[in-house]
Amino acid sequence: MPITARCFASLREIAGDRTTLDVHAGSTVADAWRRLTELHPALEPHRPYVRAARNGVYAAWDDQLADDDVIAFLPPVSGGATTDLVAGPIDVPALERSAADAGHGAVVTFVGRARDRADDGRHVLELAYEVYPEMAAATLAEIADEAERRWPASVSVVHRHGVVPIGEAAVAIVTAAAHRAEAYEANRFVIEAIKERLPIWKRERFADGSEWKRPGA
DSSP states (O other): EEEEEOOOOOOHHHHHHEEEEOOOTTHHHHHHHHEEEEEEGGGGGGGGOOOEEEEEEEEEEEEETTTTEEEEOOOOOOOOEEEEEEEOOOOHHHHHHOOOTTTTEEEEEEEEESSBTTTSSSSSEEEEEEHHHHHHHHHHHHHHHHHHHHHSSEEEEEOOOEEEETTTTEEEHHHHHHEEEEEEEHHHHHHHHHHHHEEEEEEEEEEESOEEEEEOO
């Protein structure tokens, strides 16, 4: 089925304004992005900080497409926080590039990784995160925007959902500011707010076959 992909700002310089894509029935916004990056591979590094819209409304990456949909891929708006929920590995260097500019003397990066030991000492084989995507996307953006308002800092944050293999990042937060105090404080605020407010739940699978699901990141 045909859809139209639109790109703006820096993305338009790579892929042009409009591209007609032929996608299979049941395809999602993420499938449209993958199809577009097959035509324009230079888009792929931008994925961690691109937002999507479907027919003029912000869309989740797993939203299904319909005939003649117009899907817009949007880079960060100037002055706005970069946030995303992803089902695959997090590109931390890309997040750092999206947050920092020449006026930022301090860049603080926090990466929360899947570890192989639970607090009680049991061996963990893998982690999985269940998310309420529509609410989580809005909540994550609110947290990042609040941090930017409270401190003169630029914020980029990505949280992974689905299975997260041991050693890989589950969440990455980059805060950049003129001075280290603001960058540190904004970063700590974001991770604590995620733990308190983000609708995402962690499940740990242990070596003995048992599982434990708990709230929070």
